[in-house]
Amino acid sequence: MPNQVPIHEGLFTWPSAKPQLLGSRCVDCAETAFPAQPDCRNCGSRETKIVELGDRGTLWTWTIQTFMPKAPYNSDETAETFQPYGVGYVEMPGGVRIESRLLPNKPEDLQIGMPMQLDIIPFRTDENGDQIMTFRFSPVKEA
Amino acid sequence: MDVAIIGIGLHRFGRSPDLSGMQQGASAVRNALADAGLSWKDMQFAYGGSQDAGNADALVNELGLTGLQFTNIWNGCATGGSSLHAAYSAIKSGEYDVGVVVGFDKHPRGAFNPKPADWGIDEWYGETGMMLTTQFFALKTQRYMHEHGITEESLIRVSEKAFKNGSLTPTAWRQQALSYDEIANSAMISDPLRKYMFCSPAEGGAALIICNADKAHLYSSKPLFLKTAAVRTRHYGSFEVFAPSQAMTVADASTVTASKAAFEQAGIGPEDIDVMQLQDTDSGTEIIHMAENGFCEHGEQEKLLRDGATGINGSMPINTDGGCLANGEPVGASGLRQVYEICVQLRGEGGARQVPNNPKVGYTHVYGAPGLSGVNIISK
Numbered sequence: 001m002p003n004q005v006p007i008h009e010g011l012f013t014w015p016s017a018k019p020q021l022l023g024s025r026c027v028d029c030a031e032t033a034f035p036a037q038p039d040c041r042n043c044g045s046r047e048t049k050i051v052e053l054g055d056r057g058t059l060w061t062w063t064i065q066t067f068m069p070k071a072p073y074n075s076d077e078t079a080e081t082f083q084p085y086g087v088g089y090v091e092m093p094g095g096v097r098i099e100s101r102l103l104p105n106k107p108e109d110l111q112i113g114m115p116m117q118l119d120i121i122p123f124r125t126d127e128n129g130d131q132i133m134t135f136r137f138s139p140v141k142e143a
Numbered sequence: 144m145d146v147a148i149i150g151i152g153l154h155r156f157g158r159s160p161d162l163s164g165m166q167q168g169a170s171a172v173r174n175a176l177a178d179a180g181l182s183w184k185d186m187q188f189a190y191g192g193s194q195d196a197g198n199a200d201a202l203v204n205e206l207g208l209t210g211l212q213f214t215n216i217w218n219g220c221a222t223g224g225s226s227l228h229a230a231y232s233a234i235k236s237g238e239y240d241v242g243v244v245v246g247f248d249k250h251p252r253g254a255f256n257p258k259p260a261d262w263g264i265d266e267w268y269g270e271t272g273m274m275l276t277t278q279f280f281a282l283k284t285q286r287y288m289h290e291h292g293i294t295e296e297s298l299i300r301v302s303e304k305a306f307k308n309g310s311l312t313p314t315a316w317r318q319q320a321l322s323y324d325e326i327a328n329s330a331m332i333s334d335p336l337r338k339y340m341f342c343s344p345a346e347g348g349a350a351l352i353i354c355n356a357d358k359a360h361l362y363s364s365k366p367l368f369l370k371t372a373a374v375r376t377r378h379y380g381s382f383e384v385f386a387p388s389q390a391m392t393v394a395d396a397s398t399v400t401a402s403k404a405a406f407e408q409a410g411i412g413p414e415d416i417d418v419m420q421l422q423d424t425d426s427g428t429e430i431i432h433m434a435e436n437g438f439c440e441h442g443e444q445e446k447l448l449r450d451g452a453t454g455i456n457g458s459m460p461i462n463t464d465g466g467c468l469a470n471g472e473p474v475g476a477s478g479l480r481q482v483y484e485i486c487v488q489l490r491g492e493g494g495a496r497q498v499p500n501n502p503k504v505g506y507t508h509v510y511g512a513p514g515l516s517g518v519n520i521i522s523k
Contacts, residue, residue: 034388063281070256072269
């Protein structure tokens with residue numbers, strides 16, 4: 001099993017059996033930010049605290065990235081192996097809408113308002129052989 | 144003190160393989176000076192900007208080392224709007240009587256690829272493929288269509304109008320009209336926006352000669368007046384480009400505040416505007432900007448577009464030269480190309496694309512990353 005490293009510290013709880021996205025909430029005005037930041041861009045307060053934002057939400061808007069982005073895009077893909085991916089904003093119970101890659105990459109599989117769940121997935125392998133992990137949402141699977 | 148526009152110049156947008164971006168900027172300045180009947184040594188100050196083609200003040204190497212004050216402006220896609228605002232303020236303050244505003248650029252083919260660090264964002268956001276302007280405009284358009292009942296038909300009609308107007312504009316990059324079906328069947332780039340619904344990064348230059356209105360008669364028999372120039376940035380909660388998250392309560396976009404400020408400063412309203420340029424990085428965004436600038440209600444665009452209201456002979460002509468869709472977007476120059484076209488229309492020099500009935504008041508709006516808007520109102 002390769003070593004799994006988050007793409008950036010503090011975006012989500014890791015390692016974890018049930019990972020959550022992490023954000024910050026302003027102590028003064030209660031607005032929530034993602035990624036977490038030490039100050040509040042709503043009221044300017046310097047007092048914020050790290051909060052868990054949940055692992056489920058609803059899709060607020062979406063699109064599909066059909067062409068491979070130029071750098072700084074940094075995946076293991078080549079022009080030949082690139083697969084289109086969904087991108088959307090997911091409304092979280094923690095009180096913020098998060099931009100995320102989405103698993104579905106066909107318009108018929110995406111609809112505003114659909115319930116979504118968080119996955120932490122390997123995004124690429126770095127030069128040390130470590131798996132670089134990022135977050136992605138997929139439609140909630142029926143029980 | 145009022146501010147006049149006494150000279151306008153363009154270096155044709157598109158591709159100029161034999162010229163640097165800087166040379167295209169110099170070409171635009173020479174054209175504007177010739178239009179005003181002035182020379183470079185008459186210029187007391189300059190404001191200019193470019194994203195990818197170098198520092199604007201290096202233009203003195205092309206135009207002459209006259210010692211003038213030359214300030215570089217960089218404000219994303221709103222660079223032209225911000226440059227013009229700076230020149231407007233320089234005249235209003237009384238410090239200077241006459242100067243030049245210039246924008247130019249030369250971008251490689253394909254979508255822009257901004258660096259996250261330049262925008263205060265960590266690298267992961269770009270590495271995982273979320274820092275694309277095309278994506279943002281698609282995400283905003285998708286949500287807007289859902290909330291306001293706009294259909295794909297409207298997206299197609301905006302493009303159809305843009306390329307038709309481009310076909311009537313000798314300086315446009317894209318001069319071939321496209322049919323409804325050609326647009327409707329073009330490749331899907333970023334749902335719901337297709338290939339012919341996006342503008343492309345391009346090359347070109349645009350320049351304006353600005354002067355104290357009290358002295359305009361010394362230089363020009365056909366001065367126009369810059370009634371106001373307003374630039375505003377985003378609010379907390381407005382839905383903007385390059386945002387890893389959005390607040391739950393959506394606030395007015397920077398365009399709404401810039402537009403309101405401009406109308407208030409000019410003492411007129413949207414109903415007084417005869418011809419307008421609204422930022423059309425893509426057809427969805429032109430639709431959204433119609434309402435954000437106060438020219439219609441949200442959702443009303445579907446009917447207006449079906450009725451041809453935004454065409455050259457319509458009740459609210461928008462992007463009469465084909466806008467960004469038909470001219471491409473050299474970022475530094477784009478906002479000034481909008482002003483150039485409004486001046487052409489107010490002078491009655493639009494030829495095949497001239498708006499009828501002697502338009503008297505024009506409006507320009509530019510939007511740029513990471514959420515700022517510039518609005519100008521120009522009158523006879």
